[in-house]
Amino acid sequence: xxxxxxxxxxxxxxxxxxxxxxxxxxxxxxxxxxxxxxxxxxxxxxxxxxxxxxxxxxxxxxxxxxxxxxxxxxxxxxxxxxxxxxxxxxxxxxxxxxxxxxxxxxxxxxxxxxxxxxxxxxxxxxxxxxxxxxxxxxxxxxxxxxxxxxxxxxxxxxxxxxxxxxxxxxxxxxxxxxxxxxxxxxxxxxxxxxxxxxxxxxxxxxxxxxxxxxxxxxxxxxxxxxxxxxxxxxxxxxxxxxxxxxxxxxxxxxxxxxxxxxxxxxxxxxxxxxxxxxxxxxxxxxxxxxxxxxxxxxxxxxxxxxxxxxxxxxxxxxxxxxxxxxxxxxxxxxxxxxxxxxxxxxxxxxxxxxxxxxxxxxxxxxxxxxxxxxxxxxxxxxxxxxxxxxxxxxxxxxxxxxxxxxxxxxxxxxxxxxxxxxxxxxxxxxxxxxxxxxxxxxxxxxxxxxxxxxxxxxxxxxxxxxxxxxxxxxxxxxxxxxxxxxxxxxxxxxxxxxxxxxxxxxxxxxxxxxxxxxxxxxxxxxxxxxxxxxxxxxxxxxxxxxxxxxxxxxxxxxxxxxxxxxxxxxxxxxxxxxxxxxxxxxxxxxxxxxxxxxxxxxxxxxxxxxxxxxxxxxxxxxxx
Numbered sequence: 001x002x003x004x005x006x007x008x009x010x011x012x013x014x015x016x017x018x019x020x021x022x023x024x025x026x027x028x029x030x031x032x033x034x035x036x037x038x039x040x041x042x043x044x045x046x047x048x049x050x051x052x053x054x055x056x057x058x059x060x061x062x063x064x065x066x067x068x069x070x071x072x073x074x075x076x077x078x079x080x081x082x083x084x085x086x087x088x089x090x091x092x093x094x095x096x097x098x099x100x101x102x103x104x105x106x107x108x109x110x111x112x113x114x115x116x117x118x119x120x121x122x123x124x125x126x127x128x129x130x131x132x133x134x135x136x137x138x139x140x141x142x143x144x145x146x147x148x149x150x151x152x153x154x155x156x157x158x159x160x161x162x163x164x165x166x167x168x169x170x171x172x173x174x175x176x177x178x179x180x181x182x183x184x185x186x187x188x189x190x191x192x193x194x195x196x197x198x199x200x201x202x203x204x205x206x207x208x209x210x211x212x213x214x215x216x217x218x219x220x221x222x223x224x225x226x227x228x229x230x231x232x233x234x235x236x237x238x239x240x241x242x243x244x245x246x247x248x249x250x251x252x253x254x255x256x257x258x259x260x261x262x263x264x265x266x267x268x269x270x271x272x273x274x275x276x277x278x279x280x281x282x283x284x285x286x287x288x289x290x291x292x293x294x295x296x297x298x299x300x301x302x303x304x305x306x307x308x309x310x311x312x313x314x315x316x317x318x319x320x321x322x323x324x325x326x327x328x329x330x331x332x333x334x335x336x337x338x339x340x341x342x343x344x345x346x347x348x349x350x351x352x353x354x355x356x357x358x359x360x361x362x363x364x365x366x367x368x369x370x371x372x373x374x375x376x377x378x379x380x381x382x383x384x385x386x387x388x389x390x391x392x393x394x395x396x397x398x399x400x401x402x403x404x405x406x407x408x409x410x411x412x413x414x415x416x417x418x419x420x421x422x423x424x425x426x427x428x429x430x431x432x433x434x435x436x437x438x439x440x441x442x443x444x445x446x447x448x449x450x451x452x453x454x455x456x457x458x459x460x461x462x463x464x465x466x467x468x469x470x471x472x473x474x475x476x477x478x479x480x481x482x483x484x485x486x487x488x489x490x491x492x493x494x495x496x497x498x499x500x501x502x503x504x505x506x507x508x509x510x511x512x513x514x515x516x517x518x519x520x521x522x523x524x525x526x527x528x529x530x531x532x533x534x535x536x537x538x539x540x541x542x543x544x545x546x547x548x549x550x551x552x553x554x555x556x557x558x559x560x561x562x563x564x565x566x567x568x569x570x571x572x573x574x575x576x577x578x579x580x581x582x583x584x585x586x587x588x589x590x591x592x593x594x595x596x597x598x599x600x601x602x603x604x605x606x607x608x609x610x611x612x613x614x615x616x617x618x619x620x621x622x623x624x
Contacts, residue, residue: 044072046125049079049118051132059175060109060140060167064092066118066129068102076100077122084115111139111169139167141176141219143251146243148231151254155190155236155261155291161198161229163214163221163243163250174218181211186241186253190234192292203227236260236293263287263295263341268365268372270353277312277358277382277412283320283351285336285343285365285372294341302343303333308363308374309355314413316356325349355379358414384408384416384462387425387486389497391474392466398433398479398504398550404441404472404497406457406464406486415462423464424454429484429496433477434510434526435551442466442473479503479552503555504548508616509563509607512553512586514542526551529620536601540593540622544577544607546585546615557585561612565591569603570622576610593622600624 047069055063062083069077081092083106088094092104106116114136118129145164153159165176179201187196187208197205198212203226206212214221215228223229233239233256241254267286275281287298301323309318309330319327320334325348328334336343337350345351355361358381362374392403408419422444430439430451440448441455446469449455457464457471466472476482476499483496510526517540519533526547531540544563546554559581565572571594577587593605602623609615 046127048127049120049129054132054134056134056136058138062106062134065103141165141173146250146254158230160223165219172219176219190291194234199230234291260293261289263298264290281353282345287341296340298341309361312356312412316412321352356412381414382410384419387493403466408462417461419462430482433550437477444471446470477550503552506554509618511542531622538595554585564610567605
């Protein structure tokens with residue numbers, strides 16, 4: 001409407017504005033006046049916008065469009081959109097935005113019917129459209145459906161995946177297309193360290209946990225040759241596979257049970273890698289595929305050969321019991337039963353190993369096709385059961401020294417290293433010399449202990465050796481062959497040490513083959529002799545020999561040697577006497593001493609050198 005103001009008004013009138021709301025609240029009137037005199041005032045309003053289209057699309061989109069509104073005056077009309085009274089998504093304006101936007105696409109719209117309103121704004125005026133609805137039948141992708149060509153693939157074999165993008169109602173979201181960066185999780189690396197993979201759209205195998213480019217067409221990703229979803233799992237057993245892109249993940253996850261591949265190697269394990277010699281050590285043998293999984297198809301009886309261990313010093317060969325319980329020597333075919341790729345000991349059968357040689361060994365097993373990696377063992381010695389003796393010389397000279405080494409051995413001939421510290425041994429076998437010198441062994445303190453007496457020796461790791469003329473210095477005095485043994489309780493030498501003692505240098509004359517007509521001959525008669533109770537006219541007969549210091553008869557003394565027999569009473573016949581030049585250095589003939597015919601007597605009979613090398617004289621006392 002228009003109104004003509006009365007004329008004749010003077011002065012500057014201030015501008016007056018009056019806003020009148022229409023019945024709908026969207027139409028406004030605007031009044032102005034200025035100056036003096038008469039003028040014409042106009043009243044107008046902001047037109048209500050109208051939504052011309054609200055078109056739903058697959059994947060949770062709604063395309064909106066509305067008509068543009070001319071502004072009542074200068075300036076631009078702007079628009080904002082609400083969905084269900086709230087904020088839309090996509091590129092729809094949510095507040096007064098510059099520019100006359102009259103179309104937008106809402107996104108992320110769930111399945112169902114949704115209400116849209118468009119509000120137009122110009123300066124402080126606004127006008128709201130009537131409500132338009134859009135029914136979305138296929139919403140945005142909320143999860144993936146993950147399927148595999150096989151739910152029980154073999155380790156290392158390709159298993160083709162099919163991945164489908166689904167909305168909240170499990171409808172395929174066909175607009176989910178093109179390349180998407182997915183991440184696969186759930187499966188782990190094989191025992192051998194091979195990681196699970198899925199091929200990307202270029203055919204590159206990408207490890208689980210890393211972004212994998214997968215191409216979708218109308219909501220579905222399928223394998224093309226070996227590209228775009230060929231999965232390879234390497235660890236046997238049940239696993240759960242998940243795939244995700246941001247907040248979208250598989251639901252439910254894919255359940256897969258991976259079967260081991262064929263046997264490609266065998267591994268050897270022992271209950272103990274530090275067994276005691278002669279003790280049972282249970283073996284576990286496992287067949288594995290290329291990836292380290294137990295090859296469960298490797299079953300039944302297999303002929304295996306064990307190697308790496310040697311016989312003990314005593315000749316005991318290492319063995320493994322077969323499936324029947326028989327101990328089979330290393331190096332020979334051994335029947336072993338496997339169940340689902342593993343052989344274990346049952347009682348005393350099917351893999352009980354017994355090693356006898358102490359020290360390190362590298363054990364292996366082979367079935368003819370595969371040989372296991374070496375298993376290092378260190379076998380400890382069993383308890384000491386016997387001694388062995390060795391000497392610095394086994395041909396000592398009478399009275400000379402020979403250093404003994406005494407070694408404690410276990411039942412299998414290994415050095416019994418646990419036999420250590422001080423031990424009291426008794427040596428036997430050698431006897432005293434003709435001159436009465438007893439064989440001895442020097443103990444750990446340096447004292448000479450005669451054979452037959454307890455001798456303290458120090459052992460280190462099963463061995464006693466001489467140190468600073470102590471702890472095993474042996475002296476033998478009787479010439480000839482002898483055997484030396486040692487014992488401590490039930491532990492003794494099984495084989496005595498054979499020694500041959502040579503005589504020392506010729507040094508003394510002695511009496512041999514002494515016979516008397518009456519009386520008593522003293523118990524020791526060599527270099528000095530005593531005859532008592534001989535009686536008047538009694539006789540003593542004897543040969544004379546040449547001996548070393550210890551009474552051992554010298555041999556092959558050579559020619560030109562003789563002795564003369566004298567006495568300070570009685571009579572001597574058969575003197576001088578020649579000493580044999582070959583064989584034992586002894587006179588071939590005897591001398592005879594005849595006691596006085598009457599009265600008491602105590603006569604000394606002396607044998608002294610009369611020709612050749614001078615030796616210490618021998619004496620004999622004869623009395624009534």
